[in-house]
Amino acid sequence: MTNASHEVAKGPHHASGAAPSALSAHSIVKRFPGVLANDSVDFDVLPGEVHTLLGENGAGKSTLAAMLCGLYQPDSGYISRNGERIALSSPRGGLQHGIAMVHQHFRLVDRFTVSENVILGSRDLSYRLNRSELEDKVAAVAESYGLPIEPGATVGDLSVGQRQRVEIVKALYQGAEILLLDEPTAVLVPAEVEKLFENVRAMTQAGKSIVFISHKLGEVVEISDRVTVLRNGRVTGHVSGRGTTDTKELARLMVGRDIELTTQRASHATGHEILQIRDLSLTVTGVSVLSDISFNVHAGEMVGIAGVAGNGQRELADTIAGLVSPTSGSVAISGSMTTDRGPIHARELGLAYVPEDRLGMGLVPSMSILDNLLLTRDRRVVVDRTTVRPEAMRLIEQFEIKANGPDHVARKLSGGNAQKVLLARELSGGRTATKLLVVCSPTRGLDVGAIETVRALLDDARSAGQAILLISEDLDEVMSLSDRIFVLYRGRVVHETPGESARLSTVGAAMAGLTPEGNS
Ligand SMILES: Nc1ncnc2c1ncn2[C@@H]1O[C@H](COP(=O)(O)OP(=O)(O)OP(=O)(O)O)[C@@H](O)[C@H]1O
Ligand SMILES: [Mg+2]
Missing domain, CATH: 3.40.50.300 (P-loop containing nucleotide triphosphate hydrolases)
Incomplete structure (x- = not known):
């Protein structure tokens, strides 16, 4: 199912030989065993711009962002900053160029407090402050961005939404000029999203650049200057954002067909x-x-x-x-x-249960899809693995889980695909x-x-x-x-x-x- 490139419109900044892009990816290729996660991807974000990456689960969005911040290195192709080629060998290298990423899966240390997590990896002298000075400083930064956090709380005790807030505050604290936000709003409530967007607007007005990733199409339309659509690791479309596109068009570009999200309520009497x-x-x-x-x-x-x-x-x-x-x-x-x-x-x-904390409680990251699917089976029944294999493959197909097969390790799935494994297990009739x-x-x-x-x-x-x-x-x-x-x-x-x-x-x-x- 290849898709013709949709050159719907170009962003306003493309008019003429404007300023060089703040950050660009040039013909980036990234392979994982059995997967071409990024296939000759070109992408750039301008100063003062919000450029959104959109695409199905497993399309390669997080992988691209990880290379833009120095977490992964491309197999070929390169990154440039303000028009100059750079090589990033680690996220610390990214930070030195003013690039910070808020990750989809949290990278916080559960046993540390909020403020300890925020200063972790930053190069300033915050570690010289005493605890209460540090907490005041972190609280002040958080407050100034309208993202209240409790600096003394232990991260392990926080809800998923609160942890996300800590991740965002951490990136802001590090003073990034280019902020890569990988599904920052997935766990925020509407009022928090509005706050975040106010901040995003304030940052772009100050000349900072935002790379935004989200599956919430309404948000994408609201906040983006430009949108790039990825599919199976390739760029398949560009659209200019705000006002010139709508959610229906974005959905079609992403999945290649119209999507209907209307659902009926139970019409029958309940039992x-x-x-x-x-x-x-x-x-x-x-x-x-x-x-x-x-x-x-x-x-x-x-x-x-x-x-x-x-x-x-x-x-x-x-x-x-x-x-x-x-x-x-x-x-x-x-x-x-x-x-x-x-x-x-x-x-x-x-009981079947899909908990809030997927990778913490729902799935075992180091185990394969197959073993994760078997995890909650009735323990009194001896499971014959050769017979559940075809069933696992059927579930992978039904839920369109992007993976190399039942042996793919859960940790190496994209965020959405890990979630699909959990849903497949709990929603499939295969269990008790x-x-x-x-x-x-x-x-x-x-x-x-x-x-x-x-x-x-x-x-x-x-x-x-x-x-x-x-x-x-x-x-x-x-x-x-x-x-x-x-x-x-x-x-x-x-x-x-x-x-x-x-x-x-x-x-x-x-x-x-x-x-x-x-x-x-
Ligand atoms: N560390 C890894 N090892 C092996 N394969 C990986 C790894 N990280 C990602 N992949 C694979 O690369 C592909 C792209 O994954 P990526 O996480 O970039 O998708 P995504 O677009 O962010 O999806 P989602 O919307 O679900 O978060 C997927 O097929 C995924 O399984
Ligand atoms: Mg992702």
Whole structure:
């Protein structure tokens, strides 16, 4: 499926012999075993410009960005800065040229505090400051960019969204002139995205350059001066951004066909109660994270939990999955108590779980796709690996996982493809019959084609009578899929509404803790 180059329009900066590009890639080639990740890629970003890289999962975006910042070295081709050829042998080398990258997979040290992580690798003399001076300095930088962080917090305790904020603050702290942002908004809530975009605009006005990567097409249209589309490692199109393109056109350029993201709600009557949560409360080191939560999810029903990250969603999901014991209250799956009985028991009762933290909890990075797919199989059954191989290959095909085959190591998958492996495992019928599916942000980081596939699979699971609990910060997703919606705020359910009649303004207000109907 080769695609003709779409030269729709050129960016405004291309008019005539303007200033040299701030950073360029020239005929870059990068191979990994069995994959041509970048195939003669030309790319450049001008001073004061936002240039977006767009493409399907596994198209080669992160790989290109990694070479632009010095993390990977090209097999052939070269990089230039302000028109001069440079060789970057490490990210430190990139920093010396004012290039910093915010990575898709976090590269923070869990046991360090936020401020320790921020100064890690920077060349200034921050390490000479005492702890409180350092924390003040880091907090001030974060605040000035409208990205509040708690400098003294241990990174391991933070939510995925909070960690992303730390990554961004770290790059900004290092004083980069060229910032490579690899899906920075995937784990930010809308208000944080707006803040980030304000910063991006302020930075470009000050002459800095931004290379932006995102699968959220609305954002891409909003923020980009130019967009370059990658497909299977090759540049297949250029479009000028803002105002001259729309999300439909971008989707078509990316996947080569029209995408429909409308989904219906369950039209059929729902069945008996599969998940029963009663008066659930959880207190962690004296802080109440869940209070008095009670609700049920029925067979054939999708219940959505909306809320801003850090309001108890992760703990609620982990408690249902048996990974955390509640302080009081109970969880039952199909009438059997799972409280205090651990994650294996919950799985045996028919739970499938897609956690928020994919590479931390969901997948084992050092294991192959095949072994990751087998990870949650019923332990009482001896698995014959030769028979599951074809099944793994079928899943790789169904989910369009870009990999060399079932033996491909999870760590070496692109971000979206790693996520697809986890979804394939939890959504496929191959495991113990699923009765209850708990999914956290199932489409985060997926390209539009994959989002379509995953939403259809969730619909199928619901039609097949599974009870689904959808926990997501993507309000559009919760609103368009759920039969019933609960809003979680500070560990409490503060609003409940049928999905059909849910209003964006009301749900949004409840998420911000501003609900007149709040029962807290
Ligand atoms: N370290 C690595 N070792 C082996 N293969 C790799 C490695 N990193 C990336 N790849 C492969 O290179 C290809 C491009 O991956 P890349 O991460 O650049 O994709 P991407 O466009 O960023 O996708 P996504 O949207 O899913 O993040 C994929 O086929 C991936 O499996
Ligand atoms: Mg990527």
